[in-house]
Amino acid sequence: MNAITKTTCAALLSGLLLTTGAQAATITPSVTAVTLGQNETAFSVSLSLSEDQPFAGAEFGLDLPEGVTLTKVDYLDDAVQSAAHTPQVQRDGRTYFGFYQGRNAFQGEYQVARLTFAYTGEEEVDIVLGSSSIVTLNEDGTTTGDADSAPFTIQVTRTGSSSGGSSSGGSSTHLPDEDIPLGSSPFTDISGHWAEEEILRAVELGLFKGTSETTFSPDLPLSRAMLVTVLHRQEGTPEMPSAGFGDVDQGSWYTKAVDWAAGHSIVNGVGGNRFAPDAPITREQAAVMLFRYASYLGLDTSAAGDLSAYADQDAVSSWAREAMGWAVQQGLIQGTGEGLLAPQGTATRAQTAVLLLRLLAL
Known part of the structure; x- marks a missing residue:
């Protein structure tokens, strides 16, 4: 099989038109709904991928609404970590990231990455997987791209004082009155301890x-x-x-x-x-x-x-x-x-x- 250069593979994952493959990979987020507290801005979603056929790399394109940014991509499985990674870029309003090897090194199920987002808005918004490409290297050095994976949507909502509710992360525990005597200690090893x-x-x-x-x-x-x-x-x-x-x-x-x-x-x-x-x-x-x-x-x-x-x-x-x-x-x-x-x-x-x-x- 002809080897493909790193530059060529990176270019393929950065926007070249690819031939559609016959079988779509399954791309799944760890959650499809996130609720943030009134002052909470950061949240994480893990991304998994399942592909029965050997492939050389994958690129993911996210449609991010106003107020949402992708701040960090942490690749998870060892095979994905050790691969080369395309830089996080924006093209035509879509945020892309991906990984690749110079051969068909991947097959099966992978925990691809933990994606950390920041959201500063107040309205309910959707993060959408707008595009994906699963790239396979052929024996003649050409490539085949599978762009048929089903999209997903992650709904982001915010709760808080503005709507009269409580924060999604708000704790309901309150400290007891310090004047209320504490019960006798069941522990024999804390008598006289400073805490x-x-x-x-x-x-x-x-x-x-x-x-x-x-x-x-x-x-x-x-x-x-x-x-x-x-x-x-x-x-x-x-x-x-x-x-x-x-x-x-x-x-x-x-x-x-x-x-x-x-x-x-x-x-x-x-x-x-x-x-x-x-x-x-x-x-x-x-x-x-x-x-x-x-x-x-x-x-x-x-x-x-x-x-x-x-x-x-x-x-x-x-x-x-x-x-x-x-x-x-x-x-x-x-x-x-x-x-x-x-x-x-x-x-x-x-x-x-x-x-x-x-x-x-x-």
């Missing part, structure tokens, strides 16, 4: 559970899966389509929580199509998750705090600086006893219980 009262309140609110009937394990590092599970529980454990992370097994105790958090852009993973569910969550990772969760709840996250008072401010990762600044400004994170932020330090169950109570009090 004893906050732990009991977090348990009463259903944010946390004990690690056994008699222990809370306050100083146990919190895993990334544990934190998204706490947030998911706070929202009533709604279900979302699979986020497609390669290291999140279906049926695990945290799977639905990860899917929910990824679907609302509260988490984006750690790269390489991984979520790292069992990794201890760092203080800056926790700050970012809570920052995004606050935005999901419709809280004002525009205030930026000054990190200059902390000697280790330069250790804060660039992607976490906005969230850490906000968390400090809101009093969620107050630094360690040594006057450090310790952004890469692990967050414990007790520390996270305190963070969540402070967040809910905003």
